Amino acid sequence: MSIDSSASGLTENVTTSDVEASPIVVKSGAAKLFAVLRVVTGFIFLWAAIDKTFGLHYSTVSEKAWVNGGSPAKGFLGSIDQGPFASMFNNMAGNVVVDVLFILGMFAVGVAVIAGVAMKISAVSGAIIMAMMWLAEWPLAQTNGAGEPTGSTNPLIDYHIIYALVLFALVAVAAGKTWGLGNVWEKLPIVKDQKWMH
Numbered sequence: 001m002s003i004d005s006s007a008s009g010l011t012e013n014v015t016t017s018d019v020e021a022s023p024i025v026v027k028s029g030a031a032k033l034f035a036v037l038r039v040v041t042g043f044i045f046l047w048a049a050i051d052k053t054f055g056l057h058y059s060t061v062s063e064k065a066w067v068n069g070g071s072p073a074k075g076f077l078g079s080i081d082q083g084p085f086a087s088m089f090n091n092m093a094g095n096v097v098v099d100v101l102f103i104l105g106m107f108a109v110g111v112a113v114i115a116g117v118a119m120k121i122s123a124v125s126g127a128i129i130m131a132m133m134w135l136a137e138w139p140l141a142q143t144n145g146a147g148e149p150t151g152s153t154n155p156l157i158d159y160h161i162i163y164a165l166v167l168f169a170l171v172a173v174a175a176g177k178t179w180g181l182g183n184v185w186e187k188l189p190i191v192k193d194q195k196w197m198h
Contacts, residue, residue: 023171023172023173023174024172024173024174026173030173031173031175031177031178032178032179034169034170034173034175034178035116035175035178035179035180037166037170037175038113038114038116038170038175038176038180039113039114039179041113041163041166041167041170042109042110042111042112042113042114042115043110043114044110044163045106045107045109045110045113045126045129046106046107046110046111046114047110048106048110049103049104049106049107049110050107052065052066052072052102052103052106053065053066053067053072053103054066054067055067055068055070060072066099066103071093071094071099072099072102072103073092073093073094073095073098073099073102074093074094074099076093076136077089077090077092077093077094077098077136078090078093078094080136080137080138081144081145081146082138082141082143082144082145082150083135083136083137083138083140083141084138085135085136085138086138086145089135089136102129105125105129106129108122108125109122109125109126109129113126113167113170113176114180115176115180115181115185116175116176116177116178116179116180116181116182116185117176117180117181117182117184117185118185118197118198119167119170119171119174119175119176119182119198120171120195120196120197120198121196121197122167123164123167123168123170123171126163126164126167127164127167127168130160130161130163130164131160131164133160134158134160134161137152137158137160139152139153139154139155139156139158140152140155140156182198185198186198
């Protein structure tokens with residue numbers, strides 16, 4: 001299919017393969033709202049990494065902080081006792097490689113999303129982390145291994161799914177370009193020709 005453009009008496013044929021898909025353009029007010037959503041979503045990831053690393057007494061006490069020799073993922077993974085993947089996640093608890101991947105992943109996604117850079121990579125990485133946590137918590141289970149209620153409020157959709165979808169929505173509306181470094185990032189020589197890095 002071609003598009004005929006006859007401005008100034010000139011005809012130019014442009015095929016649909018020449019037209020590059022671009023993010024949805026949002027108006028100023030919406031763009032600012034998405035920018036705020038981007039920053040707070042990034043902060044969720046970043047805060048989890050900071051708290052697990054330094055033990056700021058929110059979800060992690062200082063004695064169990066990574067800097068004090070604690071395992072960032074051990075408490076969570078070691079306590080899983082429901083769902084078909086419970087034993088797999090239990091076996092991962094306390095593994096140094098798992099700890100490093102978890103902290104670096106949460107930290108990198110958090111910083112990148114707050115800054116508005118590498119949004120596609122961050123969305124995929126963040127969604128993988130959220131999917132793994134969803135599988136670990138297994139919200140389909142109504143009771144845990146001891147027969148006690150799990151507290152799951154929805155068998156399919158929980159905050160892990162919402163966070164993953166938000167990351168992809170932020171990519172779709174190019175949220176990194178408003179109050180972020182998205183435009184600067186995309187002009188870097190190593191990035192500009194690599195659309196998957198935007």
